[in-house]
Amino acid sequence: SIGFDIQLSLFRFSVKRPFSTSHSSVDSKEIKKFQLLAHKWWDEEGEYAALHSMNDIRVPFIRDALLSRSSNYHLGNPLSGIKILDVGCGGGLLSEPLGRLGASVTGIDPVEDNIRTADRHKSFDPVLAKRIQYKSSSLEEIVEESMETFDVIVASEVVEHVADLEMFIKCCSQVLKPEGSLFITTINKTQLSYVLGIVVAEKIMGIVPEGTHEWEKFVPPEELECLLESNGFSVKTVKGMLYNPLSGSWSWMESTSLNYAVHAVKSGARAQSHATDTQQRSATAGTA
Numbered sequence: 001s002i003g004f005d006i007q008l009s010l011f012r013f014s015v016k017r018p019f020s021t022s023h024s025s026v027d028s029k030e031i032k033k034f035q036l037l038a039h040k041w042w043d044e045e046g047e048y049a050a051l052h053s054m055n056d057i058r059v060p061f062i063r064d065a066l067l068s069r070s071s072n073y074h075l076g077n078p079l080s081g082i083k084i085l086d087v088g089c090g091g092g093l094l095s096e097p098l099g100r101l102g103a104s105v106t107g108i109d110p111v112e113d114n115i116r117t118a119d120r121h122k123s124f125d126p127v128l129a130k131r132i133q134y135k136s137s138s139l140e141e142i143v144e145e146s147m148e149t150f151d152v153i154v155a156s157e158v159v160e161h162v163a164d165l166e167m168f169i170k171c172c173s174q175v176l177k178p179e180g181s182l183f184i185t186t187i188n189k190t191q192l193s194y195v196l197g198i199v200v201a202e203k204i205m206g207i208v209p210e211g212t213h214e215w216e217k218f219v220p221p222e223e224l225e226c227l228l229e230s231n232g233f234s235v236k237t238v239k240g241m242l243y244n245p246l247s248g249s250w251s252w253m254e255s256t257s258l259n260y261a262v263h264a265v266k267s268g269a270r271a272q273s274h275a276t277d278t279q280q281r282s283a284t285a286g287t288a
Contacts, residue, residue: 025171026110026138027163034090037209038113041091042121047209050243050250051093051157054185057241057250058156058261059097062183065237065263066152069181077102085150085175087139088158092118092132098154099131106150112136139171146175156185159224160217166227173231176266182233184262185241189218192257207245221256233264 037047044052067078074080080102086095089107091114099105099122109115115136122128135142153172162168172182187193194215201207225235241259242251 024138024140025162025164025168026140027161030161031111034111035113038091038111038117041093041114041117048091048093049248050207051090053248054156054241054243054250055094055097057252058094058183058185059101061239061261061263062098062152062154063101065183066181069265074102079103082151083149084152084154085146087153087155087172088161089118089134090114092121092134094154094156095132095134096122096125096128099128103131103152105132107132107134108137108139108142109134110136110138139168139175143171143174148175148177150175150180151177152181152183154183156183159184159186159219160213162217165219165224166231169227169231169233173233173266178266179268180266182228182262182264182266184224184264185259186224186262187213187218187259188256189215189220190257193218196258201245205245207243221260221262224262228262228264232267234267235262235264237261237263 040046041048043049063078066082067073072081078101079098082103084095084098084103084105086092086098086105086107089095089109090111092107095105095107095118107115107118109118115134118134122132122134153176155168155172159165159168176182187197197218198213198215202210202212221238225238228235238256239261240253240256241261242253243249243259244251
């Protein structure tokens with residue numbers, strides 16, 4: 001229809017990311033939104049069905065990327081000895097399969113009801129109860145106690161909900177060990193993602209609850225890569241993801257015009273000290 005075409009054409013103009021002056025990446029509007037659905041996390045046919053099936057591709061993506069960088073392989077527990085921080089863990093949908101692969105997982109989420117749901121669910125499995133701990137917290141709140149603590153950070157379907165993306169990436173860098181891995185899955189900011197991610201997925205098909213996403217907060221991969229690189233990360237992989245609502249399944253694709261996954265690695269201790277030396281030398285030269 002003409003009205004729909006006009007609406008689409010409005011989105012041809014890139015909307016600038018709102019500048020946040022807050023000291024937290026947590027958006028209080030987002031918290032209220034997810035609080036209402038906290039009890040629905042483990043309903044595989046419910047509002048989070050697409051996240052359940054995303055595990056079919058995101059868990060192997062994380063596992064294989066980590067194994068390709070490691071020489072220690074534990075049969076049955078391939079991620080044994082790896083400390084993972086699952087940021088915005090929700091009800092634990094990704095924390096649990098990572099724990100089953102042997103990782104020691106800390107899941108954080110600012111919504112207390114999500115943490116209660118996650119805690120209750122892991123308690124049914126004595127192995128997971130030992131390997132996973134959950135905490136109602138924002139990323140900023142754990143930075144001071146967790147400097148360079150984790151081997152891996154996972155932020156799956158999170159960055160499109162944060163209030164201050166740059167601060168979020170900076171905090172990820174602070175709690176990761178040198179040469180640690182950061183995995184992000186999110187949604188690109190394109191006309192197609194508006195039509196399929198919001199109009200079709202939310203308003204027409206109800207794949208996710210209406211109001212879950214705001215198109216203005218979607219993140220183009222180029223912007224995310226730029227932020228990662230300016231915060232000491234090297235981007236290793238960017239892969240497009242496609243959800244098929246008819247089969248309820250996810251697959252990889254070349255195009256990143258809708259959903260995509262990123263694997264980035266924090267620079268090592270040597271590279272960091274070199275960068276610091278360079279900064280100090282240029283500062284000294286400036287005062288000389």
